[in-house]
Amino acid sequence: MSYCIAIDGPAASGKSTIARRVAEKLNIAYINTGSLYRAVALAANRAGRDLASLDRGFLDTLKLEYVKSGSGSYELKLNGEFPGAALRTAEVAAGASCVATQPVVRDYLLGVQRGFAGGQLVVMEGRDIGTVIFPDAVVKIFLTASPEERARRRLAQDGEMPDGATLAEVAREIAARDKQDSERAVAPLKPAPDAILVDTTGFSLDQAVETITGLIARKLQESGTCITK
């Protein structure tokens, strides 16, 4: 069994915010794996590479590390620098969805992600954590929310959508990414058979965090896993 709390789900389902808050409440590390796919897309763009045909030689030149920040959360460093807001642009989001379809990228990042998990409990958030990266994760949560709710949440976030984007445009962009993420041949977005499904439509952030922390605590107790840090 892996000391991983897997939180998977589609774009704008609230995963990142909820996973970060849950990890803070449990006082354990939080790893956002979407930032790895975004970092690969950003690095490939910067290097003038064709995002549709990356090769292992290029991927092996990247340096990806998670560094504990002042606030205690882990932030991704790409080639020695914090990419920060550069990861959150619409161009990088679309690029991440494209590179995420390639087996060579997924295989490379599989090793990177497994390397981050040690003997300590960690919250890892993404699309395939409970199905592919840690199929033996101690807790698996799959978060969903209605497409309308997700479009509203995405619109409320800074940076990702162009200024003045409408709800309908955002909903279309989310639907396109859902389609690409769930129809790709490798590691498609889908809940693990043993994942707990949580629909957060209509939940406030606090309610979602409370519900999910409660579910995780119960699962950890059932499996006899202690939170040590």
Ligand code: DC
């Ligand atoms: O969660 P996010 O929007 O930052 O993810 C960016 C892209 O990376 C998204 O299109 C799906 C992909 N991704 C993935 O395929 N597997 C993961 N574990 C995390 C993200």
